[in-house]
Amino acid sequence: MIYELRLYAVTPGRLQDTHARFEHALPALFKSHGLNCVGRWTALTGPDLPVFVYMLAYTDLAQREAQWKTFYADPEWARVRTETNAGEEMVDHYQLMFLKPLKSLLRVNADEPQHVSGIHELILQQVALGQPAATREYLAATYLPALRAAGAGVMTVCDMMTGRDLPQLVFLLTWADASSRERGWKCVRDDESLRALVKAQRKDIGKPLLGHSVSYLLEPAAYALPAPYLGAPA
Numbered sequence: 001m002i003y004e005l006r007l008y009a010v011t012p013g014r015l016q017d018t019h020a021r022f023e024h025a026l027p028a029l030f031k032s033h034g035l036n037c038v039g040r041w042t043a044l045t046g047p048d049l050p051v052f053v054y055m056l057a058y059t060d061l062a063q064r065e066a067q068w069k070t071f072y073a074d075p076e077w078a079r080v081r082t083e084t085n086a087g088e089e090m091v092d093h094y095q096l097m098f099l100k101p102l103k104s105l106l107r108v109n110a111d112e113p114q115h116v117s118g119i120h121e122l123i124l125q126q127v128a129l130g131q132p133a134a135t136r137e138y139l140a141a142t143y144l145p146a147l148r149a150a151g152a153g154v155m156t157v158c159d160m161m162t163g164r165d166l167p168q169l170v171f172l173l174t175w176a177d178a179s180s181r182e183r184g185w186k187c188v189r190d191d192e193s194l195r196a197l198v199k200a201q202r203k204d205i206g207k208p209l210l211g212h213s214v215s216y217l218l219e220p221a222a223y224a225l226p227a228p229y230l231g232a233p234a
Contacts, residue, residue: 001232003038003099003158004056004064005170007216009048014090018052021084023223029080033071034063039172039226041120046216048093053122053218057230061098099158099170105140106157106229114153114228115174119181120218121152123171124160126211128201132167135209138197143210146191150184151175156230172230178217 010018022040030037036057043051058064071077084090127135144154153174160168175181188194198208220226 001101002058002060002064002161003101003156003230004058005095005097005099006054006056007043007048007095008052008054008091009093010050010052011088011090011092012050014088015042015050015052017084017086018090019221019223021080021090022052022054022221025080025084027224029071029074029077033074034067035071037224038230040221040224041122041218042221043122044119044217044219046122046214051216053216055230095163097163097170098161100161101156101158101232102136102169103232105136105144106154106232112148112153113151113174113176114155115176116225116228117220117222119175119178120155120220121171121173121175121181122216122218123173123213124163124215125169125171125213126165127167127169128205128207128209128211129167131205131209134205135169138201138209142194142197146188146194147173147184150187151180152184153228155226155228156232181217 008018019040019042022037026037029035037054038057039053039055041053043049043053056064058067139157144157148154155172155174156170157172158170160166160170175184201208
């Protein structure tokens with residue numbers, strides 16, 4: 001499985017129109033071409049606001065190419081696009097990333113809250129070059145358990161296959177609400193065992209395994225809440 005993550009920098013004043021397109025005009029079109037949209041969000045914080053975020057799932061890149069080829073050739077899409085644009089492009093520019101979920105880092109069907117209707121957090125996380133095994137071990141054994149203990153639901157963790165500033169991982173976290181997120185991250189920042197491990201990483205390889213990150217707080221679209229773990233099978 002792969003995911004396609006799209007971040008649309010929406011023309012100011014057109015965010016609600018974008019949601020209307022995704023709520024009313026696109027579901028039938030997506031279904032007719034086999035496109036599986038697993039999440040839709042409004043970014044509450046982050047660069048280039050207003051931003052509309054959505055994610056699709058595919059078996060592989062060949063399936064993705066075939067589905068979008070028929071979608072773009074469909075006259076109904078041309079009609080919907082013209083009608084909903086209403087004489088002005090909805091999207092100013094966009095980012096597109098392909099992601100490979102790291103199944104070994106998920107605990108699908110474990111006793112873990114997913115907060116699908118709460119506050120979600122998209123994190124584009126730079127990781128140390130040449131340290132994939134050490135990074136995954138640190139995430140599995142220490143970092144993700146600390147996030148879960150702090151109240152986060154881990155919806156997915158992915159390798160970024162394409163994009164800027166590689167290597168990067170992508171985390172999609174969920175929180176009950178904004179105050180829970182604030183308390184949770186404070187717990188993680190104040191965790192002495194995590195701080196000691198980061199200090200050891202600097203000593204061993206000259207840098208921490210997790211570097212700079214960009215974070216978007218997301219509000220999931222109420223008309224199409226994502227499934228727990230984005231519907232990933234157990």
